[in-house]
Amino acid sequence: MKRRDVLLSALGLVILWQILAMLINRPILPAPLDVFGVFIQELGKGLITHFLVSLWRVSAGMLLSVLVAAPAGLAIGGSGRMNRIFSPIIYLLYPIPKVVFVPIVFLFLGIGDTAKIIIIFLILFFQIIVLVRDQAAGLPPQLLQSLHSLGAGRRALFRFVYLPASLPAILTALRQSIGTAVAVLYITELFATKYGLGYYIYYNGSTLFNYPAMYAGVIAMSLLGLGMYYAVDWAERKLCKWKFVS
Amino acid sequence: MITVHSLTFGYPHSTPIFQDFNWRVQRGETWAVLGSSGCGKTTLLYLLAGLRFPTKGMIEIDGERLTRPRPRSGLILQDYGLLPWATVRENAELGLRVRDFYGEDGKHTPVDFQPENSVAHWLYRLGVNEVADKFPSQISGGQRQRTAIARTLALSPDLLLMDEPFSSLDAITREDMQNLTLSLCEEQKLTFIIVTHAIEEAAALGRKILLLDTAPNQSARVFENPQAGTSGYRNSQAYHELCKLLLKEMRNEIPSPQPSPKGRGGAQ
Numbered sequence: 378m379k380r381r382d383v384l385l386s387a388l389g390l391v392i393l394w395q396i397l398a399m400l401i402n403r404p405i406l407p408a409p410l411d412v413f414g415v416f417i418q419e420l421g422k423g424l425i426t427h428f429l430v431s432l433w434r435v436s437a438g439m440l441l442s443v444l445v446a447a448p449a450g451l452a453i454g455g456s457g458r459m460n461r462i463f464s465p466i467i468y469l470l471y472p473i474p475k476v477v478f479v480p481i482v483f484l485f486l487g488i489g490d491t492a493k494i495i496i497i498f499l500i501l502f503f504q505i506i507v508l509v510r511d512q513a514a515g516l517p518p519q520l521l522q523s524l525h526s527l528g529a530g531r532r533a534l535f536r537f538v539y540l541p542a543s544l545p546a547i548l549t550a551l552r553q554s555i556g557t558a559v560a561v562l563y564i565t566e567l568f569a570t571k572y573g574l575g576y577y578i579y580y581n582g583s584t585l586f587n588y589p590a591m592y593a594g595v596i597a598m599s600l601l602g603l604g605m606y607y608a609v610d611w612a613e614r615k616l617c618k619w620k621f622v623s
Numbered sequence: 624m625i626t627v628h629s630l631t632f633g634y635p636h637s638t639p640i641f642q643d644f645n646w647r648v649q650r651g652e653t654w655a656v657l658g659s660s661g662c663g664k665t666t667l668l669y670l671l672a673g674l675r676f677p678t679k680g681m682i683e684i685d686g687e688r689l690t691r692p693r694p695r696s697g698l699i700l701q702d703y704g705l706l707p708w709a710t711v712r713e714n715a716e717l718g719l720r721v722r723d724f725y726g727e728d729g730k731h732t733p734v735d736f737q738p739e740n741s742v743a744h745w746l747y748r749l750g751v752n753e754v755a756d757k758f759p760s761q762i763s764g765g766q767r768q769r770t771a772i773a774r775t776l777a778l779s780p781d782l783l784l785m786d787e788p789f790s791s792l793d794a795i796t797r798e799d800m801q802n803l804t805l806s807l808c809e810e811q812k813l814t815f816i817i818v819t820h821a822i823e824e825a826a827a828l829g830r831k832i833l834l835l836d837t838a839p840n841q842s843a844r845v846f847e848n849p850q851a852g853t854s855g856y857r858n859s860q861a862y863h864e865l866c867k868l869l870l871k872e873m874r875n876e877i878p879s880p881q882p883s884p885k886g887r888g889g890a891q
Binding site (some may be wrong): 519520522523524525526527528529530532533536537538541542544617618619622623 | 669672673674692694696697698699700701702704705706707708709717718720721722724725731732757758760761771774775778784
């Protein structure tokens with residue numbers, strides 16, 4: 378995807394927004410230029426703090442899930458016995474929409490940041506463990522035999538085969554789950570916090586009726602998701618060069 | 624160098640592939656193991672590589688019973704042996720990096736192992752130095768096998784085991800690779816065992832040919848072929864005679880009510 382095309386699409390969406398704002402002509406849909414102005418002003422008045430708090434929660438959840446789910450996925454995918462034991466459990470838990478755990482996690486962990494991070498972790502955990510497991514289980518046996526014959530034992534196989542083979546799976550899982558993670562972040566930030574973009578959007582929209590500020594929050598949240606998406610893309614280009622050769 | 628003592632091996636719920644099978648390979652010999660699909664030739668190679676273990680009997684290499692992959696044996700498989708995410712150079716260095724990873728423990732790495740500083744020499748010798756920074760998906764099948772050979776030779780093996788390494792290559796590349804392999808074995812004084820289903824490959828490469836029957840294999844049927852690898856041998860009368868003989872022997876062991884008059888299997 379070319380950067381120019383992305384910018385052109387963004388411009389197209391702004392124009393569409395402008396037309397809709399003119400057609401509707403009510404305070405609940407301010408024009409884009411007004412919102413951009415408010416966005417800049419709000420940055421100085423605390424929006425940046427809300428953004429950083431949200432960024433911290435979602436990144437901590439992502440990091441935690443990679444650290445836990447990737448090794449677990451490798452262990453399960455790399456061993457037939459582990460696969461037989463754990464795959465049915467994953468199979469049962471995977472399809473449950475994790476957002477239903479929100480009240481439960483709040484009950485157990487209270488209402489602080491930990492609960493919010495754990496909820497994001499839960500969502501990403503299953504995505505990553507499934508993709509990494511399948512990647513590890515799907516490695517051609519010839520590849521593993523070749524490495525064995527070069528003297529590699531379990532530790533070296535892990536270091537030289539399983540770990541690098543799981544990287545693309547981890548990044549794919551992250552990319553696929555960013556949308557859900559940010560959506561759930563929004564929901565968790567509606568509860569018992571005074572910081573975070575979820576709180577900011579909801580507070581401005583339904584308590585202060587400051588619609589331009591609410592839209593500024595929506596823009597900040599979109600930028601958060603987009604930024605993370607680009608970060609994963611960037612990491613993939615750096616770490617998985619072999620996938621981008623012709 | 625290799626002694627196979629009354630080897631018995633089979634996969635669960637099927638006829639054993641080897642039963643009380645004995646075979647000897649002397650140091651520096653060049654062997655081809657020939658047989659049709661399912662005769663157990665790949666299994667034999669995996670047993671020699673220490674990746675499978677006999678149900679009964681044992682395999683000794685240099686007087687030592689084989690219980691795990693031996694650091695001085697090199698194994699090259701038909702395909703998928705290279706890491707797709709590593710460049711040609713990184714793939715060629717892989718064996719050395721695995722040895723660095725463990726250090727000289729005598730288990731994964733020979734105790735007297737002298738690491739070469741780089742694999743540059745082998746990349747050059749195998750003619751893949753120009754594609755050293757490319758990934759396996761960007762190079763040809765022949766270049767991939769050359770990389771696999773460079774990786775194996777960088778570990779200074781004394782025994783080279785190959786499983787149908789050239790069967791997915793085109794005829795010209797295949798012949799080049801066969802000649803290159805023979806000259807490398809001579810140069811490095813390697814004991815060489817290649818497994819193949821192609822009669823012509825066995826006759827061109829193996830100074831001794833082990834013909835495997837349908838399971839169970841109980842005795843080693845060996846054909847002497849001392850001129851293999853000499854220049855012009857592929858066009859000689861002796862070579863064609865041997866191919867015919869091997870084809871006849873292979874046909875006889877496949878129970879078939881009406882043998883077809885034209886060549887079947889093997890001789891592509």
